Amino acid sequence: MQLPRYIAHRGLSAHAPENTLAAIQAASDAGCKWIELDVQCLGDGTPVIWHDARVDRCSNGQGALIDMTRDDIRSLDVGSWFSVDFRGERMALLDEALSLVSALDMGLNLELKLNVGHDPVQLVDVAVHRARQVLPQDRLLVSSFDMTALEHARSQDDTLALGLLYEAIPRRWASDAERLRPTSVHADWTQLDQERLIEIQAAELAMLCYTVNDPERFASWWDHGVTGVFTDDPALFDARYQRQLRGDGRRKPR
Numbered sequence: 001m002q003l004p005r006y007i008a009h010r011g012l013s014a015h016a017p018e019n020t021l022a023a024i025q026a027a028s029d030a031g032c033k034w035i036e037l038d039v040q041c042l043g044d045g046t047p048v049i050w051h052d053a054r055v056d057r058c059s060n061g062q063g064a065l066i067d068m069t070r071d072d073i074r075s076l077d078v079g080s081w082f083s084v085d086f087r088g089e090r091m092a093l094l095d096e097a098l099s100l101v102s103a104l105d106m107g108l109n110l111e112l113k114l115n116v117g118h119d120p121v122q123l124v125d126v127a128v129h130r131a132r133q134v135l136p137q138d139r140l141l142v143s144s145f146d147m148t149a150l151e152h153a154r155s156q157d158d159t160l161a162l163g164l165l166y167e168a169i170p171r172r173w174a175s176d177a178e179r180l181r182p183t184s185v186h187a188d189w190t191q192l193d194q195e196r197l198i199e200i201q202a203a204e205l206a207m208l209c210y211t212v213n214d215p216e217r218f219a220s221w222w223d224h225g226v227t228g229v230f231t232d233d234p235a236l237f238d239a240r241y242q243r244q245l246r247g248d249g250r251r252k253p254r
Ligand code: G3P
Pocket: 009, 036, 038, 051, 111, 143, 165, 186, 210, 211, 230
C-alpha cells in the first residue's frame, strides 16, 4: 500500500463541514489522494460518517447517535454550523461516502469510532464488510483506538490493511502489532516519542501523525521516519514549500 504524505482529515475539514460528502468532494477538488473519515453506527445499526457521540456540535439538532435512527439523522442540517454555503448538507451514510470515494478514485482511512456504549463487533461487521466490497484492497486502511474492533477486523479478514491508532504510542505497541499485523501506526504528533519512531521504522511499518496543521512546528519530525500526516488542510504544507522555494525558509523542504 502506497500511503501518501498528506491525508485530508475528516475530508477537507478546513474548508467544508467535517465528515460530509462536501468535505470528501472538496478534498478531491484540492488534489488530495487520500482522506480520513470516522464511522460509527446509529441506534438502528446504520453506519454513518460522524466523529462525536452526539450531533450537537456539528448539526442543528441535539442528541446521541446511539438514540437515533436513519430517519432521525436525515432531517438534520450538518452544514450550516460551518458556513451558510453548506446549508442543507445531510449526514453522510457510510454507503454514500464509499460510493463517492470510489468514484473519485481516492484512498480511504476509515477510522472505526467507538464512542461509549457502541459495539465494536457490530461496527466491524457492518462497516468494514461494506468498505471491503466497495474499495480495492490497496485503497482502504482501517484504523481504531479500539483494539477489540481491530482484533475482530483481523479475525474476519487476513489481508485487510490495519492502522494501530493511539494518542501517545504505548510501550505495548509492539505486542499489538504482533497480534494484529498492521500496515501502519497512527499517533498524536504532539505526543510523539523519538524512541518509539525508531522502533516503528525498524519494524518497517508506516507512521502517520494526526492532526498536523502547523507545518513549521512539525517539520523536524519528517527526519524521524514519519510517513505522512493527517491534516485539515494539506495546502498549508504547499504554502510552506512555496515559502521555502522563495528562500524564506531555512533549508530545502524534504
Ligand atoms: O485517525 C486520526 C484522527 O482522526 C484520530 O482522532 O479524534 O480526530 O478522530 P480524531
